[in-house]
Amino acid sequence: MFIATLIAKESLNERDIQSANISLGRADATIIRQSELIDGRVLDIFFDGDPVAARARLELIGNDVDIAVQPEANRLKKLLISDMDSTMITVECIDELADYAGIKAQIAEITERAMQGELDFEDALRGRVALLRGLGTSAIQQCLDERVRTMSGAETLVRTMAQGGAETILVSGGFTKFAKPVAQAIGFRSFHANILGEDAGVLTGGLDGPIVDSTRKVEVLQAASDASGLPMEQTIAVGDGANDIPMLERAGLGVAYHAKPKAAQAADVAIRYNDLTALLYIQGIAADQWVSR
Structure with missing residues (x-):
């Protein structure tokens, strides 16, 4: 399983979260679960799929949101x-x-x-x-x-x-x-x-x-x-x-x-x-x- 972490510079809004879910879908990823909003600007999305394709899609979100995709392990x-x-x-x-x-x-x-x-x-x-x-x-x-x-x-x-x-x-x-x-x-x-x-x-x-x-x-x-x-x-x-x-x-x-x-x-x-x-x-x-x- 992999984790996609969205980190907004100020606040993470619902549109950014929806965009992330859509982006993962377009990367043929299967979303397993997602965290609650962390400190008002961070979200973890746990998924199965190709991490390289997921990162490429997620980085198109922009809007002052940084993206990290990594294995859940370690x-x-x-x-x-x-x-x-x-x-x-x-x-x-x-x-x-x-x-x-x-x-x-x-x-x-x-x-x-x-x-x-x-x-x-x-x-x-x-x-x-x-x-x-x-x-x-x-x-x-x-x-x-x-x-x-x-x-x-x-x-x-x-x-x-x-x-x-x-x-x-x-x-x-x-x-x-x-x-x-x-x-x-x-x-x-x-x-x-x-x-x-x-x-x-x-x-x-x-x-x-x-x-x-x-x-x-x-x-x-x-x-x-x-x-x-x-x-x-x-x-x-x-x-x-x-x-x-x-x-x-x-x-x-x-x-x-x-x-x-x-x-x-x-x-x-x-x-x-x-x-x-x-x-x-x-x-x-x-x-x-x-x-x-």
């Missing part, structure tokens, strides 16, 4: 792994850091192309970091203080899952100088990111150690799953760019969050309208069970 996840930039925080750190060097537009263009999957990730990362050579490391803390903001729902998502016993991992193609404080603020148990080269208080334009790229993200996911003795079906991954695609495809449930088209297409679920608390509703966790601090 709905509640025990491992969360997430990208950082434009996922757990609202900005791309390297773009904002570049602003302090006066080259934001130049670097942001490369970032966008890399996120769209048009450029090799490592080449694009090393090229952008090289342009930051000579920037004082004090700009990192200034950027954290002035630019880095937590994405809506991030802390609630992470702390609620952690309270429920889930492993929580932040894995970023960005930098440890940002990932460490972000992970601590939001409540992640661990983090992985790239190390900016520094010397005498300035950036060297290089990186120290191995690169955290798409391959490394999958390795972190697999290692954490193995270490916890969890089947992959009990893991959930969230990201927004091309660098996240292998991780989204490998996880039990891959969620593209306000993502680039390629990532949204590759993921099991694409969240377009709601904040990160949608990932709790997807797991069957209503607002009265959420934890923020």
Whole structure:
């Protein structure tokens, strides 16, 4: 059996529910039952049928309603792994850091192309970091203080899952100088990111150690799953760019969050309208069970 979860940005109306039932019928699905309305904006519909066809039909509903289709089994996840930039925080750190060097537009263009999957990730990362050579490391803390903001729902998502016993991992193609404080603020148990080269208080334009790229993200996911003795079906991954695609495809449930088209297409679920608390509703966790601090 499968579950189709409808999550409205504000309120779920009867017309949306009727549209969902009609859409499932057109996908040749058999509706078994449906939940009561949850928090005024969420509904679970349990059905038998083809989940791919069901998702395709349901996503035509629109009206600020996000759709998640997944197996009923292993709905509640025990491992969360997430990208950082434009996922757990609202900005791309390297773009904002570049602003302090006066080259934001130049670097942001490369970032966008890399996120769209048009450029090799490592080449694009090393090229952008090289342009930051000579920037004082004090700009990192200034950027954290002035630019880095937590994405809506991030802390609630992470702390609620952690309270429920889930492993929580932040894995970023960005930098440890940002990932460490972000992970601590939001409540992640661990983090992985790239190390900016520094010397005498300035950036060297290089990186120290191995690169955290798409391959490394999958390795972190697999290692954490193995270490916890969890089947992959009990893991959930969230990201927004091309660098996240292998991780989204490998996880039990891959969620593209306000993502680039390629990532949204590759993921099991694409969240377009709601904040990160949608990932709790997807797991069957209503607002009265959420934890923020």
